[in-house]
Amino acid sequence: MPVKILGVDCGTEFTGYGLVEQNERGELRCLTSGTIELSRRESMPQRLTRVFAQLSSVLEHHQPDSVAIEDVFYAHNVKSALKLGQVRGVAMLAAAVHGCAVAEYSPLAIKSAVTGYGKAEKIQVQQMVTRLLCLGTPPASFDAADALAVAICHVHTASTQQRFHSAAAAR
Numbered sequence: 001m002p003v004k005i006l007g008v009d010c011g012t013e014f015t016g017y018g019l020v021e022q023n024e025r026g027e028l029r030c031l032t033s034g035t036i037e038l039s040r041r042e043s044m045p046q047r048l049t050r051v052f053a054q055l056s057s058v059l060e061h062h063q064p065d066s067v068a069i070e071d072v073f074y075a076h077n078v079k080s081a082l083k084l085g086q087v088r089g090v091a092m093l094a095a096a097v098h099g100c101a102v103a104e105y106s107p108l109a110i111k112s113a114v115t116g117y118g119k120a121e122k123i124q125v126q127q128m129v130t131r132l133l134c135l136g137t138p139p140a141s142f143d144a145a146d147a148l149a150v151a152i153c154h155v156h157t158a159s160t161q162q163r164f165h166s167a168a169a170a171r
Contacts, residue, residue, distance in 0.1 A: 003158070004031065004064040006100070007151030008055065009143050010087040012080070013038050015051050016143030019062050020133070020151035028152065030133045031062060033144040044083065048090045055091055059098040067095035068154035070146065071104045105153050110146075113153035125149050 002023050009016035018033035036054045038047040059067075069091055072084055095102045108118040115128045126145035130138045132152060139145040 003155065004062060005151040005154045005158075006055075006058060006062070006064040006067045006095075007147040007149065007154065008067060008069045008091045009146035009150060010051075010069065010084060010091055011038075011143060012047070012083045012087055013040065014141065014143045015055075015087060015091070016141060016145070016147035017055060017058055018139070018144055018148030018151050019058065019064060020148060020155060022155050028133055028155065030135060030139075030148060032058065033139050033148055035141045035143045044086065048086060051087055052090045052094050055094040056098065059094060059100065063098075064100060066101040066103060066154065066158075067091070068103045068105060068150045069095075070110060070150050071106045103154050103157075105150060105157070109157075110149050110153045113156050114149045122146070 002021055004019060004021045007018045007020065015036040015038070016033070017036070019031040021029050021031050023029070036051055038050060069088060072081065072088065092102050111120045111125060112118040114132065115124050122142045122145070126138050126142060129135070129145045129148045129152065133148065139148060
């Protein structure tokens with residue numbers, strides 16, 4: 001049974017999203033990806049409204065099975081961390097409003113799942129996402145590529161957990 005995962009790479013200036021589908025044979029394909037650009041000139045409530053509206057549009061149109069979000073790992077200062085947390089909260093809210101379960105993954109786990117190396121550079125993640133999804137051209141931005149990587153990480157993690165549970169149940 002095909003599974004659709006929306007990956008979200010939250011940011012206060014750019015929030016990437018990417019929808020990945022895994023078919024019955026385990027093959028992955030990109031259904032859509034993009035970047036929500038947020039202006040520094042807008043108030044934080046306006047930015048959060050834009051993130052919510054655009055993610056809601058993707059969720060309504062594609063109806064993914066679940067949403068995977070990159071976990072907070074580093075912030076320049078407390079104020080930056082709080083703003084990033086607000087964007088992540090809005091992404092989680094959009095998922096919950098649309099009935100999607102939310103999974104969170106550390107940047108190390110995401111990079112490891114996609115490149116095999118937890119400290120890979122953004123260009124390496126973009127290149128591997130392009131290869132794993134058999135894309136003709138790389139995603140338009142690093143944010144979109146990172147979001148697709150989050151979705152791929154969730155697909156791989158969920159598949160591994162499902163095999164583990166199946167093996168345990170068979171014993």
